[in-house]
Amino acid sequence: MSNLLVADKITKTYQHHMALNEVSIAVPEQSIFGLLGPNGAGKTSLIRIINQITGPDSGQILFNGKPLASKHIEQIGYLPEERGLYKKMEVGEQALYLAQLKGMEKYEAKKKLKDWFERFDIAPWWNKRIEELSKGMAQKVQFIVTVLHEPKLLILDEPFSGFDPINANLIKEEILRLRENGATIVLSTHNMGSVEEICEHIALINKSNVVLSGAVKQIQQDFKEGIFNIQFKGNKIAFTNALWTGAELLDSTELDGVTNATVRLLNNTQPNDLLKAIIPHVEVLGLQEIIPTMGEIFIKKVQEEKKEANHE
Numbered sequence: 001m002s003n004l005l006v007a008d009k010i011t012k013t014y015q016h017h018m019a020l021n022e023v024s025i026a027v028p029e030q031s032i033f034g035l036l037g038p039n040g041a042g043k044t045s046l047i048r049i050i051n052q053i054t055g056p057d058s059g060q061i062l063f064n065g066k067p068l069a070s071k072h073i074e075q076i077g078y079l080p081e082e083r084g085l086y087k088k089m090e091v092g093e094q095a096l097y098l099a100q101l102k103g104m105e106k107y108e109a110k111k112k113l114k115d116w117f118e119r120f121d122i123a124p125w126w127n128k129r130i131e132e133l134s135k136g137m138a139q140k141v142q143f144i145v146t147v148l149h150e151p152k153l154l155i156l157d158e159p160f161s162g163f164d165p166i167n168a169n170l171i172k173e174e175i176l177r178l179r180e181n182g183a184t185i186v187l188s189t190h191n192m193g194s195v196e197e198i199c200e201h202i203a204l205i206n207k208s209n210v211v212l213s214g215a216v217k218q219i220q221q222d223f224k225e226g227i228f229n230i231q232f233k234g235n236k237i238a239f240t241n242a243l244w245t246g247a248e249l250l251d252s253t254e255l256d257g258v259t260n261a262t263v264r265l266l267n268n269t270q271p272n273d274l275l276k277a278i279i280p281h282v283e284v285l286g287l288q289e290i291i292p293t294m295g296e297i298f299i300k301k302v303q304e305e306k307k308e309a310n311h312e
Contacts, residue, residue: 002065004029004153004184005050010059012045019045021208022059027153027186027201032179034199034216035188036294038302041205043188044081047155050186051078064152074103077151081158081188085130085138092117092126095145102149109148116144120170135162143171147178154178157188172198192295204298206305216294223297226265227290228274233257234282242278258285 005027012020020042027033037043048054050061052073061068063075086094092113099109117123120140130138139162147154159175160168176198179185187199195202196216204212212219227250232239236259240249246269252261265274271287278284292300 001028001031003027003062004064005186006062007046007050008060008062010046010049010056010061012042012049012054012056018208020049020056020205023205023208023210024059025203025210025213027184029184030179030182031201032175032185032187032199034195034202035186035205036190036195036202036298037205042208043205044157046205047078047157047186047188050155051076074149075152077146077149077154079143079146079154079156079159081161085142087129087131089130090126091122091128091130091133091141094130095141095148098145099148104149112148113144116148119174120144136164136167139163140167143174147174147183150181150183152182152184154183154185155188156185158190159187160189160191160194192293192298195294202294204301206302207309211305212297212301219297220291220294223292223300224289225292228263228265228271229286229288229290230261230263230274230278230284231286232259232261232278232282232284234259236261238281239278242281243274244277246277247274262290 003026007023007025009022009024010020011018011022023042023046025035035043035046049056050068052068052070063072089097095113096106096109099113100106114123117126122137122140125133125137130141133141143159146156156175159171163171172194175185175187187194189195199216201215202213202219203210236252236254239259239261243249243263245267247263247265250262250264252259263274265271271289275284275287
């Protein structure tokens with residue numbers, strides 16, 4: 001799969017602060033790419049450079065294999081974290097105005113807007129003023145005008161912010177549908193649950209550097225620690241003794257005669273070895289490997305970077 005967007009060793013400094021230090025990312029075409037990092041890590045600086053709001057001190061952005069140029073702006077849709085709509089304008093009027101700024105003809109824009117307003121259940125609000133909308137409804141309007149012109153690349157900064165769970169799920173489904181229809185999406189978010197659900201690749205930026213990148217599933221595999229959850233019936237002491245040197249018991253709870261135990265495998269012990277050791281002593285009901293969440297990986301990696309910086 002080819003990359004729609006490539007950032008190659010992007011460096012950006014503001015006065016005495018380095019915002020980006022030779023940051024490189026590659027966003028595969030028609031994928032959902034998570035751009036992650038703590039506040040102040042450099043994500044917004046990179047997004048501003050991709051949108052040509054500012055330029056890099058060094059490095060290059062490639063769009064569809066060619067150096068990023070002003071002509072590419074019409075192929076990019078950007079939803080900033082800080083939303084901005086003209087409060088005194090009517091909803092439909094403003095949506096039409098913003099669509100025409102993106103180069104759409106008024107008739108085409110109005111037709112598509114009506115469809116989107118129906119899908120997002122805000123059609124009755126077409127003639128209302130923006131200031132009459134709830135925060136969530138205003139968010140919907142801004143999302144619609146961001147994607148309306150069907151750009152090749154969508155950059156969505158915290159797109160789920162301000163939404164209740166039902167509308168957050170609606171936005172998630174629309175993002176997936178846009179991807180299926182050919183869009184490439186860069187998702188900047190602190191919502192790690194969303195990252196696991198819809199992102200295929202991520203880059204984690206911390207203190208101006210990319211500290212982790214790759215496919216989400218592979219990263220989760222790389223951060224596994226050989227921890228398993230076991231459900232069994234039987235004597236807990238017999239179970240613990242059966243572990244011997246092959247595993248250590250981390251935690252256990254018992255409910256209605258069923259014990260849920262969390263163990264860490266040791267000394268190159270494999271899951272089958274664990275089962276062979278305990279089956280003669282207890283009735284095993286289930287065995288499941290615990291895969292770290294992206295939230296756990298995020299915290300672990302940022303803490304590791306902090307320890308390294310303090311050590312230096």
